[in-house]
Amino acid sequence: MSGFTLRNDRAANNAALFFKRWLANPLQMGSIIPSSATFCRLIAERAERAEDEVVVELGAGTGVITRALLAAGVPAEKLLVVEIVPEMAEHLRQSLPGVQVVCGDGFELPEVLRAAGNPKVGDVVCGIPLVMLPKDAQARIVGAMLAASPKRGFLHLSYCITSPLPKARLGLKGGRLAYTFMNFPPGGVWRYAPAG
Numbered sequence: 001m002s003g004f005t006l007r008n009d010r011a012a013n014n015a016a017l018f019f020k021r022w023l024a025n026p027l028q029m030g031s032i033i034p035s036s037a038t039f040c041r042l043i044a045e046r047a048e049r050a051e052d053e054v055v056v057e058l059g060a061g062t063g064v065i066t067r068a069l070l071a072a073g074v075p076a077e078k079l080l081v082v083e084i085v086p087e088m089a090e091h092l093r094q095s096l097p098g099v100q101v102v103c104g105d106g107f108e109l110p111e112v113l114r115a116a117g118n119p120k121v122g123d124v125v126c127g128i129p130l131v132m133l134p135k136d137a138q139a140r141i142v143g144a145m146l147a148a149s150p151k152r153g154f155l156h157l158s159y160c161i162t163s164p165l166p167k168a169r170l171g172l173k174g175g176r177l178a179y180t181f182m183n184f185p186p187g188g189v190w191r192y193a194p195a196g
């Protein structure tokens with residue numbers, strides 16, 4: 001089978017799994033299809049880490065951003081991805097050899113990191129649809145991400161035109177780094193860090 005056919009098969013399988021999960025829980029998924037290659041590349045190019053740090057990805061879904069991070073040069077063993085849906089976590093394990101996949105809740109990131117041996121963390125990339133969360137839940141998950149990466153903060157992908165997070169209320173600074181129409185729906189890459 002050619003590489004082209006394999007890539008197309010994977011894209012079709014990813015889309016089918018994603019859509020199935022969207023039907024089951026639309027708020028948890030936040031989108032009906034995985035992020036586009038262009039959007040994933042925009043995010044991956046902006047993820048930072050020192051050589052001894054891991055990039056943490058929350059809400060990896062079918063792994064499209066994870067693959068873009070690998071393509072951007074992050075070694076598989078320096079990627080720790082967290083996905084709450086067991087079927088998707090299993091799909092990630094099967095399709096991303098060498099990447100540490102945790103089936104867990106992004107809200108429990110400190111516990112996830114403890115269980116993983118407290119690796120040094122570079123950027124956290126958050127694919128969980130934060131704008132859909134109640135305010136107190138936004139505050140909790142932002143706290144969990146900042147505890148993991150207090151200086152750098154985190155990257156977030158969002159379809160919002162304005163900030164998907166209330167910066168003043170959450171004590172954050174930051175803004176949109178990139179935007180693309182080559183995604184359904186069009187989306188932006190945001191970076192947030194503590195304001196103080």
Ligand SMILES: C[S@@+](CC[C@H](N)C(=O)[O-])C[C@H]1O[C@@H](n2cnc3c(N)ncnc32)[C@H](O)[C@@H]1O
Nearest residue numbers: 029030034035059060061083084105106127128
């Ligand atoms: C918008 S999709 C993004 C998937 C993928 N990163 C992409 O860009 O195509 C959101 C993903 O976050 C996962 N998710 C939602 N809430 C989560 C949580 N609390 N902890 C971990 N993953 C979560 C969903 O299961 C889903 O796979």
